[in-house]
Each structure stands twice: as C-alpha cells, then as structure tokens.
Amino acid sequence: MEHCERCTQLLSVRLDGELTAREAQELEAHLARCPECRALAEELEAIHAAFLALEDISAPEGFARGVMERIEAETTPKVIPLFRRPQFRALAGLAACAALCLGLYRAGLPALPDLAAGEQESMTVASYAAAEAAEEKVEAPQYSIARDMDMDGAADDCKGAVTPPYDPGEEKENLARNDFALYAMTTADGEAAPKEKAALEERAAPSHYAFSNDQYLRVSWREELDASAAVILGSPEELADYLARFPGDDLSALSENYDESFFETGRLLALVVTEPSGSIRHELAFQGLLQDQVTVERLVPEEVTDDMAAWLILAEVDATFSAGHTLKVVLEP
C-alpha cells in the first residue's frame, strides 16, 4: 500500500513534468508490474487533461461596469488630496509637534553625531536629499506591480504583484533617512511641500495595502519614545523586543494573541504616536497604508487636556510586508 502511495505521488509529479530521471525510472519499473497503478495513471491523466479544457464561468452581470466604477473611485484619489488640501500646508502647524518629537528622539539617541545642534543648516540640505530618497521609496508599490509585467508564462515570484523585493540592509539605512524626511516635510514646508506635491501628483493614486484589527493602546509617555517610524514585526521575538520599549505597561495580552502561528502568515505593523494631549485620538487612515508609509489620522476634540500622551498603535498586515521593514509615519492633519 505504501508503495502505491509513493506511486501516486510520482504519477502526480510526472503530470507536472517535475520527475527526476531516477524517479522516472522508479515509476516506470513500478508501473510495469502494477496494473492498478497503471489504471490510476490513466485516470489522473484524464483529470489533468480536463483542467486544460475547463469551461469558463460567466462573470456576473455588470462586472466590467463595476471594475470601471472602482477605477473611477480610485482615480478620484483618496490619498493624494491630503497633500493638495490646505491641511498639507497646515503641516507647518504640525512642525512644532514633529520638531518636538524629533528633538525628543534625538535626545534619546545621542549616537547620531551628525544631528548635533550646531549643524542645522547642513542638516536641512541633507534632509532635502533624504526627502527625495523617501519619495522614491514611496513609489515601491507601483514598482512592485511593474515587476510582474515581465513575466512570461512561468513567472518569477508568485507574490510579486504585491511584494517588492526587499533589502533589509538598505532599510536600516533608510530608517535614519526617513526620520530626516519627516523633518523635511514638516519644517521646510514652504519649499519642500511643492516638491512633494508635484511628485505625488505626477503619478496615479498609489495602491494601498489592507490592514485589520488595528488597536490603539495608551502607553506610558517617555521622552525617548520614537514616533517617527513604524516597523513591521515578523515573529513573537521581534514583538517581545518591541514591547520591551514599554517597560511600565502590561502588554502581555499582545504576546499571547500574536504567537508563532499568527506570524506564519501575518505581520504586525507597530508604531508609536506621541501627543501633547491624551484626549487626542488616532486612527490608521483607510487606504493610508503604503509599502513605505502609513498615515495616521488625528482626531482632535475641541477641548483638549494638556497631559503628554503616547499611544502604541498596532495593526495586522499580511506577509507582503517584510519583517524589520520600516515605514514613514504621516500624521494627518
């Protein structure tokens, strides 16, 4: 019986044209003396052939119209207008906040000598360059679609349409550069913004990625919390390391929820937002998740308290995001 099971697999592999010479020999030898498996071979071949001739099922009524409506909805962009709106200029208003965050970040990271206070001017120049680099990064989702264009028949990477190639080494460098980019966007608004805007308008609406089960956990505010980048966590260990940044908070439920089996196929997007007020709430923007950027909407009530607050934001994303990957955090408005 075991032998015939082995034979079934070899027959199947033969149908897929993947038999090695040795396996082919083994199979032939077995078929020569096993009429049952010869019969099985015939049947499996018939099924295999039937697949090639399967009839198409008609798409539902109005299918094409539905596609065109979705295209229209997408080309009336939901992401880009953020930057066209006056709020984009009002990012200047955010500058104070971001500068504060950056300042706090820098205070927490004395190991970045080129950020020394005396080098403001050269840093601004550097940050323009970084902003450009960041723009290129933001294009990643489009590039990832482009990757699939070249495929002929047997294509390269089966998740290519949504997963751009990823170089973790390069990403680490970009973590620092993304910090600069945020700084450039928020402090050099007058000059950097038109540049960003033009670049953004030039291309079609970027494809966004889905996320689910987003959660917002208030954590103890500390000066050294870094609110400039989101990170993709890909294992329970990475989650534990990340959560270690919040020593005063009981986040054990998270570790229990997101175990090995979750990370087999899922990833966690994690980021921190710091606010001057605990009454400001947040929401990950619908269609705000790109490969290299995540937009967080700030929900500011009319009256705010003035307690400093930090929020840990988590959302489940799929494995098209690589562990360790960092994303720029854009606060809106």
Add this chain to the structure above:
Amino acid sequence: MTEQELVSRAKAGDQGAFEQLVLDNQNRVYSLAFRMVNDREEAADLAQEAFLKAWQGLPAFQGGSSFSTWIYRLTTNVCIDHIRKQKRRQENLATLSLDDEERTWPEPADWEQDPQRRLERAELNRAVARGLESLPDHHRQVLVMRELSGLSYQEIGHALGLDLGTVKSRIARSRLALRKILEREGNFSFPSSSNPAVEKKRR
C-alpha cells in the same frame, strides 16, 4: 481592435479601451478567482481587484507577455493574498487534519455495474469543474494554482507557506481526492480500473 491596440489606448488613459479589455477577459479571470475561492461574491470582488491592479500597473506594463496572461497572473496573486489572509483567520477552525490520509470517501456501491459510464470529454470537463467545487479548500487551491495558474511547486509553497515536499504530496492527494469525488458522484470512471478492491487498497 486587437488586444495590443486596446492596451496602448488604455495606457494612454482610454478607459473605454480598458473596459473592452475587461470584457474580453472577465470570464477567464472570474473563473480563475471562483475556482480559487469557491465563492461567487468573493470571486467577483477579487477579479475586479485584479483588473484594478492591472489598470494601476498599465503605465509600467511593457507588453512582454500578453495582457490576458498578465491579468491571469495578477488574478492569481490577488487570490493568493486573499487565501493567505483567510487562512490565518480560519486557522483556529481548521485544526482538523489537513492532510487527510485517514480520510476516505465512501465507495460507490455500483462501481462495477455501469461499464458504459465512460464520459465524453466535455462531460468530464464539467464533472471536473463540479468536483473541484466539492473539494476541501486546501486541496482545491493547490490544484487550481498548479493546473490553472500554472504555478511551480516552489511558487505554490511560497504562496501557502508550505515546504516543497508538502506541496508535492498535497497536490498528489488533491488529485486523488478529486478522482474519488468524481467516482463517488458516479460521473467519472474508467473501464480500465474495474476492480473495487483495488480502490480500497489505494484509499
């Protein structure tokens, strides 16, 4: 207008041309999505998403392959993404053994009694299509990825998070399971394999 002409017009922003491309490919694309997810509504949604991705990707589409090949591939990818998300959600429910070595389909009682049941090819195709719908998800998906999307073992393993050995054996078992379903439904049998005892042995 040829597909190539439609593609260049669509690339230039002509939505009418793109709509024609959708109409020309919608049944193939929808069929693939349906066979992947086995749910008509979901399939329509995923197929539309694939076309949406195609529209977004058009500016970079070099035409190295035909549009129809390309959209088929995009559809496969969209479905794989969907399956992966779904798999994660369902993992708790699916603690039942996925690799169903123990599982047996009831043998049709009249196995031997109907020798003239050899089906005509078209009928067999329809039977396979129906049989596919009765397969459990994990069997149907690998078969569709292999037989309809033409993915390699490696690609399937990558898509579903399985090692090569598991992909090979799962595809083999899926073929066997499909064959069993066809026999059980009484619409698939070959005169050459006419000994029910053999079936029992093979499980």
